[in-house]
Amino acid sequence: MAATAAAALWSLAASAAFSCVPTPTGVRVDDRYELSVARSGFRLGVGPKDGPLPSPMLSENVTLPGFTRVRGGCGITSDHGALVADIGDDGRPRFVLMSPGDEVATTVLVSEAVGGSVRAGFTSLGGAAARYYGTGGAEEEMERLTSEGGSAKLFNRATAVPYYFCTAGYAVLAVVAEWPMGEYPYEYPVAWRRAADGDADWRVTGRDRVDFYLLPAASMDAASQAYWDVVGAPAVLPKYAFGYHASRWGWETPEYITGTLQRYREEGYPLDVMIMDFEWFTDSLAGDYYFFPTTGTKDWSDFGYNKKTLPRPRAQLAAIHASGVDFGGMRKPRLGNAANLRTATRQGWILPSRPETLPELLSREFQYNKRLLNFTNPALRDWYAANMAHYLDDGVDFFWNDEGEFAYFMYHYWTVAQHDGLAAHDPDRRFFALNRAFTPGNARYGVSVWTGDQHATWHALQLQPGYLLTWQLGGMGYVTCDVGGFSEGVVDEELLVRWYQVGAFMSYMKVHSALTGKPHFPFLWSPPAAAAMQDAMLLRYRLTTFFYSLAHKQYAARVPIFRAVAAEFPDDARFFDMTSQWLAGTHLMAAPVLHPGGRKTVLFPALHGPSARWYRFNATTVVDASEVTLTAALDAIPLYVRSGGVLPINPDVANTKALPGGPLEVQVYAGEDGTFTLYEDDGRSNGYKSNAAAVRATTFSWDDGARTLTWRRDGGYAGADVARDVYVVMLSPEGRWTTAPVALEEVGAIEVTTATASVSLSLRDDAGRVVAAQTGTIAAGWERYPSYTERRVTVRGDGCELRFTAFDVEDEARCRYDAVEVFSGSALLGRYCGARLPQGLVIPGGSFTVALRSDARVVGSGFALDFACNGTSVPPAPIPAPERVLCDERLALRPGASSFACASVTRGYDVRITRVELWTMTPAPLCGAPRVGLGLGRVRRSFTAAEEDWTAAGMRVRVAAGDAIRVKVTNQNFLVCNAEVYARLFFTRV
Numbered sequence: 001m002a003a004t005a006a007a008a009l010w011s012l013a014a015s016a017a018f019s020c021v022p023t024p025t026g027v028r029v030d031d032r033y034e035l036s037v038a039r040s041g042f043r044l045g046v047g048p049k050d051g052p053l054p055s056p057m058l059s060e061n062v063t064l065p066g067f068t069r070v071r072g073g074c075g076i077t078s079d080h081g082a083l084v085a086d087i088g089d090d091g092r093p094r095f096v097l098m099s100p101g102d103e104v105a106t107t108v109l110v111s112e113a114v115g116g117s118v119r120a121g122f123t124s125l126g127g128a129a130a131r132y133y134g135t136g137g138a139e140e141e142m143e144r145l146t147s148e149g150g151s152a153k154l155f156n157r158a159t160a161v162p163y164y165f166c167t168a169g170y171a172v173l174a175v176v177a178e179w180p181m182g183e184y185p186y187e188y189p190v191a192w193r194r195a196a197d198g199d200a201d202w203r204v205t206g207r208d209r210v211d212f213y214l215l216p217a218a219s220m221d222a223a224s225q226a227y228w229d230v231v232g233a234p235a236v237l238p239k240y241a242f243g244y245h246a247s248r249w250g251w252e253t254p255e256y257i258t259g260t261l262q263r264y265r266e267e268g269y270p271l272d273v274m275i276m277d278f279e280w281f282t283d284s285l286a287g288d289y290y291f292f293p294t295t296g297t298k299d300w301s302d303f304g305y306n307k308k309t310l311p312r313p314r315a316q317l318a319a320i321h322a323s324g325v326d327f328g329g330m331r332k333p334r335l336g337n338a339a340n341l342r343t344a345t346r347q348g349w350i351l352p353s354r355p356e357t358l359p360e361l362l363s364r365e366f367q368y369n370k371r372l373l374n375f376t377n378p379a380l381r382d383w384y385a386a387n388m389a390h391y392l393d394d395g396v397d398f399f400w401n402d403e404g405e406f407a408y409f410m411y412h413y414w415t416v417a418q419h420d421g422l423a424a425h426d427p428d429r430r431f432f433a434l435n436r437a438f439t440p441g442n443a444r445y446g447v448s449v450w451t452g453d454q455h456a457t458w459h460a461l462q463l464q465p466g467y468l469l470t471w472q473l474g475g476m477g478y479v480t481c482d483v484g485g486f487s488e489g490v491v492d493e494e495l496l497v498r499w500y501q502v503g504a505f506m507s508y509m510k511v512h513s514a515l516t517g518k519p520h521f522p523f524l525w526s527p528p529a530a531a532a533m534q535d536a537m538l539l540r541y542r543l544t545t546f547f548y549s550l551a552h553k554q555y556a557a558r559v560p561i562f563r564a565v566a567a568e569f570p571d572d573a574r575f576f577d578m579t580s581q582w583l584a585g586t587h588l589m590a591a592p593v594l595h596p597g598g599r600k601t602v603l604f605p606a607l608h609g610p611s612a613r614w615y616r617f618n619a620t621t622v623v624d625a626s627e628v629t630l631t632a633a634l635d636a637i638p639l640y641v642r643s644g645g646v647l648p649i650n651p652d653v654a655n656t657k658a659l660p661g662g663p664l665e666v667q668v669y670a671g672e673d674g675t676f677t678l679y680e681d682d683g684r685s686n687g688y689k690s691n692a693a694a695v696r697a698t699t700f701s702w703d704d705g706a707r708t709l710t711w712r713r714d715g716g717y718a719g720a721d722v723a724r725d726v727y728v729v730m731l732s733p734e735g736r737w738t739t740a741p742v743a744l745e746e747v748g749a750i751e752v753t754t755a756t757a758s759v760s761l762s763l764r765d766d767a768g769r770v771v772a773a774q775t776g777t778i779a780a781g782w783e784r785y786p787s788y789t790e791r792r793v794t795v796r797g798d799g800c801e802l803r804f805t806a807f808d809v810e811d812e813a814r815c816r817y818d819a820v821e822v823f824s825g826s827a828l829l830g831r832y833c834g835a836r837l838p839q840g841l842v843i844p845g846g847s848f849t850v851a852l853r854s855d856a857r858v859v860g861s862g863f864a865l866d867f868a869c870n871g872t873s874v875p876p877a878p879i880p881a882p883e884r885v886l887c888d889e890r891l892a893l894r895p896g897a898s899s900f901a902c903a904s905v906t907r908g909y910d911v912r913i914t915r916v917e918l919w920t921m922t923p924a925p926l927c928g929a930p931r932v933g934l935g936l937g938r939v940r941r942s943f944t945a946a947e948e949d950w951t952a953a954g955m956r957v958r959v960a961a962g963d964a965i966r967v968k969v970t971n972q973n974f975l976v977c978n979a980e981v982y983a984r985l986f987f988t989r990v
Contacts, residue, residue, distance in 0.1 A: 018093050020074035020085065023050055025063055027074060029085045029093050033110070035076050037067040040215055040226035041171075042076070042083040044095055046110055046118055047209030055175045056412045057440040059232035062213075080226075081105075081216040097170055099216040105170035108212065116208035122200040126168040130198040131576060133220060133564075134171070134227075134473035136160045142466030144577045145564055149200070152188035154437035155405040157452035161440050161474045162190040165223035166200065167570070173213040173230060173440065176204055181351055181376045181407040188408045188439075220473065220567040225558035227475060232444025233558050234477025236551050237507075238430045239656045239683025240326045240397075241448065242544055243272025244537055245510035247400075247482075248519045251276050251309055254316060261323055263523050265654065269534055270541045272655045273326050275400055275434075275510070279306055280329040292336050294370040300336035303387045317395030324655045326397040328434065333404045333414055334371040341371060349373055349380040351406060372406055375413035385421030392425045398432040411435045412442060419445045428685045434510075440475045448478035448507060456485030456492070456517075461499050462594045466579040468506055472560045477551075479562075482512035484520035493529045494634065496520060498593050500533045501637045504540040505582070505590040507561065532635035538652055539637070543584075544659065545650040545678065545723075550585050552679035552688070552695070565589065569605040578603070587645030587674065588617070591638040598632040607642060611671035611704070614640050615731060618667070622733050643671025646702050646709075648678050650723075656683065657721075663741040664723035666700055668709060668752075670732035674702045680722045696722055698744070710749040728752055 021028045026036035026043075034045035036052070039062055043052060052063050067076045075084030081099045088094035088109050095108040107123045124130035135147040138158035152162040152174075162174040174190045189205040204210045213230050217223035228234070246264065251257055257274075264271040283306055292300070305313045320327050335341050344350050351372040375381055388399075399418055404410045419431050431446035438449045451467040454460045468479045483503040484496045491513075500522075503509040511520040518524060522533035550561040560567075563583045565575040575581075581591040581602065591602045604614050604626050614623040617639035632638055641647065646668050651661035668674065678698040681687065687694025693716035700711045709728050727741040730752045737752050 017087065017091075018074070018085065022069060025051070025065070026067060026076045027069060027085075029074060032112075033085070033093060033095070035083050035085065035095070036063050037065070037076060037078045037080075038063050038213055038215075039229035041080050041230070042078070042097065042214045044083065044108060044212040044214055045209070046112075046120070046212070049209065053175050053177050053209060053211050055178065056409050057173070057175060057231050059230065059441065059444060062230055083214060097214045097216060099169055099218065103169060105168055105216050106166065106172075106214075108214070112208070116206060118202075118204040118207065118210050120202040120204075120210075120212065122166075122172065122202065124166055124168040124198040124200065126166075126198060128196065128198040129167075131167045132164045132194055132200065133167075134161075134223070134470065134475075135164045135192075136470050136474040139463055142463040142470065142579070145466070145469060145566065145579050146577050147194070147470070149191070149193035151191035152408070153186055154408065154411075154439070155186050156403075156436065157454065159437045159439075159449070159471060159474070159476075162188055162192075163227065163440060163474060164192070164200070165217060165220060165227075165473065168198075169216060169218055171215040171217045171223040171227055173215075173227065174202060174204065175211040175213065176207045177209055178376075178409070181374050181409065181413075185407055186405045219570060220564065221559055224473065224560055227440075228558040231441040231475055233555050234443035234551075235431070235446040236548075236555050236688055237446060237448065237478060238326075238397075238432050239544075239548060239659075240272045241432050241478075242508050242547050242551070243541065243656045244270055245273040245275055245328075245508060246271055246521060247275035247277070247510055247512040248521075249277035249279070249513065249515045249517075250519075251279060253309065254311065257309070257316070258319070260521065261320065261325060263521075265323065267523050269522055270537055270652075270654055271325055272657075273328060273397075273510075274320060275328045275512075276309070276330065277515075278330045278332060278402075279309055281331075282306055283308065292371070294341075296336050296338040296341040296371065298338045300338070302335050302337045302340050303390070314394050321395060324657050327395060328398045328400050329391075329396055330400040330402055332402055333373055333375070333406070333410060335373065336371065344373065344380070347377075347379065347383075349377055349383070351410075372410075373414075375410060375417055381413065381417035381420065384417045385424065388418065388421055389425055392422065398434070400434040402436050404435065405437055409439055411437055411447075412439050415442060415445050415447055428687070430684050430686055434480075438471070438476045443475060443477040447476075448480060449476050450510065451479065451481040453486040454482055456487030456495065458495060458594070458596060460485055461495060461502060462580070464499075464502055464506070465582055465594075468562055469564045469579055469582055472562055473564070477554050477560065478507040480506045480508050480510050483509060484511055484513060486512060486514055487517045488514045489516065490518045491520070492596075493525055494596060496525065497529050497532045497536075497634055500536040501592045502594070504536045504637070505562070505584060505592065509537065509540055528634060535635045536637065541653055541656075542649050542651070543647075544653075544656055545648045545664070546588075547584070548683075549648065549677060549679045552681075552697075553677065555688075561585070565605060572605050574603050575605065585676075587642050587669070588647060589614075589640045589642070591640065593632050593636075593638070598634070598636075599629070600632055600638055601627060601629045602638055602640070603627050604640070609643070609672050612643050613671050613733070614642050615645075615669050617641050618731075620731050620733060620736050641667075641669045643669050644674035644702070644704070645669040646674040646676035646700050648676065648700075649729075659721050660723045663725035663727055664744065665729055666709060666726060667729045667731065668702045670704060670707075670730055673704050676700050678723070680719075681717050682719050683721070692716060698723075707752045707754060708749055709752070711744070711747065713744075713746045726750070730754075 018030045019028075021031075023034065023036070026034060028034050028050065032046065032048065034043070034050055036043045036045070038052075039059075043063055045052065052058075067078050069076055070082070070084060073084065074086075075082055075096075079100065081097065082102075084096045084098065085093045086096060092109070092111075095110075097105045097108070099105055104125055106125070108120055109123070110118065110120045112118055132147045132149070133145060135150060136158075137147065137150055137160045138155075141147065141150070141160075147164060149164075150160050152160050154160070163172065165171040174192075176188070176190060189207060190202070190210070191205075192200050192202045194200055202212075215223065215226035215230070217226050246260070251260075261271070261274065263269075281301065281304055283301075305311075310316055317327055335344060341350075350370070351374040353370045353372075373380060373384065375384070401411065401414060401418075404414055415433055415435065418433055422429060422431050433445070433447050435442065435447055435449050436452055438447065442449075449471065451464060451471075454464070464481050467481065471479045481499075481503065483499045484491050485499070500509070500511075503511075513519050522530045522537070524530075525533070547561065553559055554561050561584065563585075565578055565581055565583060566572070568583055568586060569575055580594055581589060583589050591600060593600050604623055606626065607613060615621065616623070623640065630638065646666060649665040649667055650659055651663070651665075653659055653661040664678075666676075676699070678700065680696045680698075681694055685694065692714075696713060696715040696717040698711050698713045700709055702709050707730065711726075723744050725741040726744045726748075728737075728739045728750045730737045732754075734754070737754055739750050739752055742748065742750060
């Protein structure tokens with residue numbers, strides 16, 4: 001609304017025919033409405049009393065001083081805009097919400113019915129084009145991002161909250177007075193519905209008081225910031241929570257537990273958390289206590305351990321922790337022990353049972369609704385926390401709370417009982433819980449939510465991104481799912497792999513399966529599927545530092561970790577309802593495969609900078625189209641980064657406790673400037689909330705024009721887990737450059753040198769005349785990771801001779817790291833480097849590729865490749881058995897196991913591994929007797945240092961190998977001090 005229109009509104013308000021009485025917090029209109037300032041907005045109270053209604057949804061001190069009453073009118077203003085009363089068409093007051101720029105966001109007209117119900121109409125100035133986001137809902141609502149309204153409720157696979165953001169420029173949260181738990185079992189008596197004209201109609205049932213928190217917001221992110229100001233920002237979860245969680249129903253014996261965790265460690269699958277279903281505290285795997293009598297049974301233990309699964313709980317939990325794994329166990333909100341039930345019933349702690357209001361299955365067959373605890377009672381919460389306290393002493397790290405949808409705020413008060421119990425036990429320990437549903441405000445305690453008992457179907461997988469995005473917009477900062485679905489039997493293997501890939505880009509990765517289902521642990525599946533799952537897990541772990549930093553930003557700046565593409569590109573109609581692609585932060589876009597067969601259509605928002613572009617993640621490939629349809633290999637996740645992206649990438653680690661794991665890699669994507677703030681802390685305490693010395697924040701800034709990354713560090717945290725060294729990987733269409741690591745001081749800078757050496761390819765006829773030519777460049781930069789630059793030329797002739805006229809490297813002794821490779825199709829015709837360049841190589845006619853590999857600095861003028869072709873047939877030179885490099889990997893060697901896998905082996909063909917080379921880039925003393933294991937499919941071979949040739953240049957292992965689909969090198973006791981080992985695998989195609 002322009003300033004002139006705003007002035008007219010003020011004038012109308014000034015002449016309004018209704019009472020307007022000042023109050024300590026704002027103004028009261030006609031003794032029925034109260035206008036006051038709230039965090040990031042305003043409160044419109046409807047009802048006969050002053051002051052905000054208490055609600056577990058709200059953070060402390062949600063209403064604030066610091067307002068100005070409208071001069072000569074009825075309303076209040078603040079830094080967030082204005083809320084003004086004027087006269088509606090029916091002569092009754094209406095309320096106008098205005099932005100700080102005097103733009104009208106919405107008008108509210110309230111009507112009240114006999115019996116205490118309230119109806120409020122919110123007019124959208126955007127008309128039918130207005131869109132609504134953030135209410136959430138059930139499965140049918142997860143196929144789209146926008147909302148059409150509904151009642152606030154929660155149950156399995158569904159959460160809806162009394163909130164939305166409207167693109168007209170505002171958000172609203174409705175709050176009513178609390179009621180005895182059980183009166184409305186799983187619904188909140190508030191609902192809204194979008195009308196055809198774009199307006200929103202709110203209805204409050206059975207209540208004569210309601211507070212509408214009206215929050216001016218020009219964007220999704222602004223709405224999230226204002227909303228979390230009102231209900232509380234999501235606390236930062238413990239660092240281990242951001243890793244991989246191995247869960248199943250059916251952990252049966254101590255030997256099974258130990259063997260499963262050992263397989264994760266020994267086979268190179270990162271793992272942070274083990275979760276047990278309810279069998280951990282019961283002696284029954286299948287019965288649970290769904291069908292117990294209402295009085296319970298005398299032999300049931302509500303707060304004990306399963307004597308078969310955890311016969312020595314303290315010792316077993318200590319062993320799990322010693323392996324680097326944290327432990328969580330499921331809880332239910334009911335009792336089964338007869339004595340405990342008598343106590344709870346006598347104290348009035350049992351939730352009133354109203355079977356007629358429960359879903360049909362629960363009311364007719366299950367009796368546990370008569371044994372549910374009423375967590376609104378403070379005495380019950382104290383009793384519950386006291387009985388749970390020994391678990392914290394024994395080594396249980398967190399609880400997984402299930403089936404708490406019997407009252408709208410049950411999860412809230414259940415969480416409070418656990419949160420306050422931990423605070424009494426260890427006030428500095430960070431709280432974490434996993435719940436099946438949520439209400440606004442839960443996240444401020446450190447709660448995460450999973451999407452419920454999902455079916456193991458492709459359709460269910462397609463819904464998971466919708467849950468992630470709509471529930472984050474609804475106020476839950478951390479959303480995950482049961483990777484693979486909560487499935488009986490054997491899930492489709494391709495589906496499971498794709499679910500892993502989606503899970504890698506949710507708040508954390510958690511696999512789970514039903515009692516009779518095949519567990520979704522990766523090593524139980526075929527080698528190609530296991531390799532693809534491992535790739536997704538390793539990628540997730542390389543991004544742990546990135547996601548953890550975004551979690552700190554979510555807490556401090558109230559910006560969601562994962563964001564709809566529409567949040568960043570609000571004017572592109574293609575993304576208004578899209579859930580199949582989403583952003584992590586501002587620049588990384590995930591578009592995982594959600595359908596069988598690997599087909600995926602990816603849409604790219606337009607970028608408007610002169611050098612702005614989309615890259616494939618971790619690649620120099622640029623996407624020049626607005627839409628791409630592709631078929632992704634089983635182990636491929638379509639990921640993209642826009643120019644200006646600054647991404648911290650940590651080394652491969654076995655779990656988050658192994659961070660930093662080596663030098664921090666900072667990837668920058670050339671074309672625009674960019675920034676990113678890296679947050680580091682101890683990952684377990686609450687110090688980050690109030691103590692600057694408990695956090696270290698390093699802001700990296702990329703100057704694209706100067707090709708320089710600078711940083712400045714704030715905060716005093718200096719634990720052993722902070723990054724000590726940093727290097728830059730710059731990706732551009734011209735190539736990939738990697739700098740040498742430098743110390744990550746308080747301030748610093750790294751300039752990326754992008755000097756290039758010329759490469760010219762020319763084709764000559766028999767008279768020596770150039771008949772075709774192609775020129776290109778190869779980067780002359782220091783490379784930590786081997787890279788290729790390829791030029792393809794078509795030879796017109798019966799035979800041509802390839803001659804090298806120059807090829808200078810800094811150190812000829814390292815020529816095995818620097819080479820020119822010539823291929824005809826997939827056949828390697830020759831590999832040359834350093835001083836051992838041939839006089840010439842005769843190649844047949846047709847298409848061939850020259851691959852220029854550089855792992856070291858190329859100096860001088862580079863090299864020129866000339867092609868001299870004779871008009872007559874020249875017998876081709878003998879071609880050795882074609883051998884190609886399968887992969888090059890870098891291992892950061894630490895005590896314990898270090899491993900890597902060459903998943904590319906599975907991409908479309910079978911291979912035979914011919915040899916393996918391992919070497920250190922610099923001499924390094926040994927810290928023990930290394931034992932190197934080479935795994936080829938199901939074949940295992942191992943070697944010790946005494947059997948191999950260790951030299952100053954490094955170690956080389958040559959083995960004969962059989963057919964292989966998957967290759968992994970594992971170092972059981974490979975303790976090389978202060979060194980990184982590079983491994984190269986060679987193969988031939990079968």
